[in-house]
Structure formats: structure tokens, C-alpha cells
Amino acid sequence: MGRAERTPTPWERARAAARGLGERCGPAAARAVPLAEALGATLAADVPALVGIPDCDTSAMDGYAVAGPGPWTVTGRVLAGAAPGSAPLAPGTAVEIATGAPVPPGADAVLPQEHAERTAAGAAAATCGPLAPGRHIRRAGEDTRPGDIVVKQGSPVTPAVLGLAAALGHDTLSVYRPRTAVLVTGDEVTPSGVPAPGTVRDAIGPMLPGIAAWAGARADPPVQVRDRVDGTAGALRAAAGSGADVIAVCGASSKGPADHLRAALEALGAEVVVDGVACRPGHPQLLAHLGPPSEPGPAVVGLPGNPNAALAAALTLLVPLLAAIGGRPDPAAAAPARARVLEGIEPHPRDTRLVAVRAGEDGVRPIGHDRPGSLRSPAAADAYAVIPPGWCGPEAELLRLPR
Ligand SMILES: Nc1nc2c(c(=O)[nH]1)N[C@H]1C(S)=C(S)[C@@H](COP(=O)(O)OP(=O)(O)OC[C@H]3O[C@@H](n4cnc5c(N)ncnc54)[C@H](O)[C@@H]3O)O[C@H]1N2
Numbered sequence: 001m002g003r004a005e006r007t008p009t010p011w012e013r014a015r016a017a018a019r020g021l022g023e024r025c026g027p028a029a030a031r032a033v034p035l036a037e038a039l040g041a042t043l044a045a046d047v048p049a050l051v052g053i054p055d056c057d058t059s060a061m062d063g064y065a066v067a068g069p070g071p072w073t074v075t076g077r078v079l080a081g082a083a084p085g086s087a088p089l090a091p092g093t094a095v096e097i098a099t100g101a102p103v104p105p106g107a108d109a110v111l112p113q114e115h116a117e118r119t120a121a122g123a124a125a126a127t128c129g130p131l132a133p134g135r136h137i138r139r140a141g142e143d144t145r146p147g148d149i150v151v152k153q154g155s156p157v158t159p160a161v162l163g164l165a166a167a168l169g170h171d172t173l174s175v176y177r178p179r180t181a182v183l184v185t186g187d188e189v190t191p192s193g194v195p196a197p198g199t200v201r202d203a204i205g206p207m208l209p210g211i212a213a214w215a216g217a218r219a220d221p222p223v224q225v226r227d228r229v230d231g232t233a234g235a236l237r238a239a240a241g242s243g244a245d246v247i248a249v250c251g252a253s254s255k256g257p258a259d260h261l262r263a264a265l266e267a268l269g270a271e272v273v274v275d276g277v278a279c280r281p282g283h284p285q286l287l288a289h290l291g292p293p294s295e296p297g298p299a300v301v302g303l304p305g306n307p308n309a310a311l312a313a314a315l316t317l318l319v320p321l322l323a324a325i326g327g328r329p330d331p332a333a334a335a336p337a338r339a340r341v342l343e344g345i346e347p348h349p350r351d352t353r354l355v356a357v358r359a360g361e362d363g364v365r366p367i368g369h370d371r372p373g374s375l376r377s378p379a380a381a382d383a384y385a386v387i388p389p390g391w392c393g394p395e396a397e398l399l400r401l402p403r
């Protein structure tokens, strides 16, 4: 097992290393998925328009499509969904028309309903003066022409991207969505219900699907692993064999008698890229690569067992790693990146502190309850304030929390 760092890696350097490993392991395999399953993934290919918007000349208003000067004899009605007509509208005639309906050839403009007057003889007249040619007609391809690239590869699939893809005729999209397997260690950890005395409920597994989704990835349901080296190594091997891009291991990251992650990685010949990070909470976290360095092979992230430390570690290593494998920016680092800290925070002498803060109008305030074993503060927070050693304010970088 190659050890890149024997001392804890500085926090910023650890995030960069996670991104670097993600770029080395990525991109995740591209898959065509139905639109209903694509939300939050990253586009693996440009999205072309399969149809023009609009696909033919259409009316932008409810009213009358008119030809020549008025008043006009109304000869019919066209509703949205009608096939585009081929018979030209004769000068002096009009058809009643709905928004989105195809404008007949020969029509000069659309007279909106509210500017039209029907005469007793059934003709239509304008109450608004002459209409400019083409008024209220949306020309074929005016917004988008067939073949236009409307969203670029690498963009996140948002609700608007889904709606646009559907409007342009797509039923599926080709996307990257890295997959992380989740191994929960700890013989005392129980997956459901009120924990019995001496046991604890898994509080890390439930956080990972939302954290992964935020990074454009997905997390498998947690698999519980007994506190043994061979069991941990076997679970890592099985997760790697399942084709996971990343394996997140919860707990067993420290140096106690039941902490077997490092020994299991050593048994598998893993390359350890980050062995401890100079941050609080979360200092025993770890980043490794399984398989030969030249292969994409899954990356392994060791998340400390203390749940607040696990969350800090997930934002430090897991999120940049998954985002890079999916080919998108780290969402935790997105703007606004700095804020004024309105209450004193004591820096740590050597490590970067990640302090849960709530955003107000003038800046951010620590929430308190800052304990590695408790999620009370991040559950009430908007971000972690990043407090490096020697920090004296007044501003701090913010590491955003998934909402
Ligand atoms: N001698 C040292 N001991 C410890 C150090 C150290 O530097 N030297 N670091 C401490 C810090 S900081 C942390 S964080 C933890 C990390 O521990 P592990 O990753 O090895 O995790 P465990 O020992 O298995 O568990 C720690 C703690 O968290 C609870 N836990 C574990 N998994 C879960 C889970 N899925 N959900 C909720 N809670 C969980 C577990 O019961 C323990 O209470 O090490 C310190 N010790």
C-alpha cells in the first residue's frame, strides 16, 4: 500500500486531491435513461433539437389570422393541434385562431381578440389601427431550429433541461451518474428502529443518497459490514466487483482495535491518496484507489464514524470526487463563497475547523452544538464556515451544505 502522506493532508489540498482522483477515475459510464430518471445527472452528450420551436408558423395570440386590409370576412376557425393548412387565406378574409395554432399561408398578421370587433354580418374589424406585417405570428424555427444544440454536454439535468428536452422531442437523455456503494461498519450500529442500550442507529447511511444526488451521483442502499479485516476486505472487493465508481466506507477510519479499514485496504493493495485530513471534525478521513494506478478502478472514501465528522468528510472528499467523476463542478464550493462571521470562532492550532453556521442578512452566525458525534448543528445550518489555523476574521469561506 503506497502512502502518499504520513502527516494529515491540509484541508484544501485534500479537496483538490479528491477532485484529481475523480478526474483520473472518470468519466462514469454514460447511460441513456428515460427523462423521468435523468433529474440531477450530468449530460454525457450535447442535446440537439429534434424539431423546430415552433415547428411551423403559429399564432402567439388568441384572435384572428387576417389577410390584406380589414374588415375581414371570417371563413373558419383553427385550433392548436390542427395540421398546418396548405390553402392560402385570400385577401379580405380571416380565420378565428387560437394561441399555438398554425397560421394559414397568406395570413399577414394576427389580430388579438381584445382588439377585434365582430360586425352583425359576422365580419371582424380592428379597433387598434393597422397591424404591422407578421404581428403576433411566431415564425417556424424562430426560437430553435432543428439540429440546434440547446444544452451542452457536462450540464446538470435540471427541471428546465428536462422540460426543454421533452419539448424538442427527446424521451431519453445520455447521462453520467457515478454510483457509490455504501459500507457501514460497526458491530454496534443498527440500521433501523430505536437503538437498544449500547447500540447506535446508523446516521451516516441516510445522509449519503442526498449528498450523492447533490454531486450528480447516486448512493446504493447501505450494506452492513462486521468489524473484521477479512469481512471489510471482502465487502470492498464485492463493491468493486459490482462496478461502483466509488465505495464510501462509514466508520473504522481511526486507529482503534475495531478499525480495520486501513488493514483491509492494505490487504487489497490499494493506493492510499489521502491518509487523514487536517480538519475538525473529520480528521481520520481517508481517500484511496483500488486496483492498478493506470486503471479507472473504484475510489474509496473513508468517512469517520462520528456522524458530524462523516458529513464534513463527505463534503471534503466524497462530493468533489463524485462531481469530478461525473464531469461537473463541486457544488459545495459554488458561490456565495465568503461571508462575514458575526460571532467569534476560535481557530484550531493546526487544523481547519468546519463550523456549522446559519446565514443572516449581514453575515453568518455559528449555531453551537459543535460536536463530532452530533448532527444537531449541521441539521440547522446553511453551511460550514471554513476556519483555517490562525484565522482572525472577519470573513470566512463557506462550504455549502446540501439542502
Ligand atoms: N486514539 C484515537 N481515537 C480516536 C481518534 C484519534 O485520533 N485517536 N479520532 C477520533 C475521531 S476524531 C473520530 S471522528 C473517530 C473516528 O472513528 P472511526 O471512523 O474509526 O469510527 P468508529 O470508531 O467505528 O466509530 C466512532 C463513533 O461513531 C459511532 N458510529 C460509527 N458508525 C456510525 C454510524 N454509521 N452512524 C452513527 N454513529 C456511528 C460509533 O458508535 C462511535 O461512537 O475516532 C475517534 N477516536
Ligand code: MOO
Pocket: 279, 280, 281, 282, 283, 284, 285, 304, 306, 309, 372, 373
Ligand atoms: O473526525 Mo473526529 O471529529 O474530529 O470526531
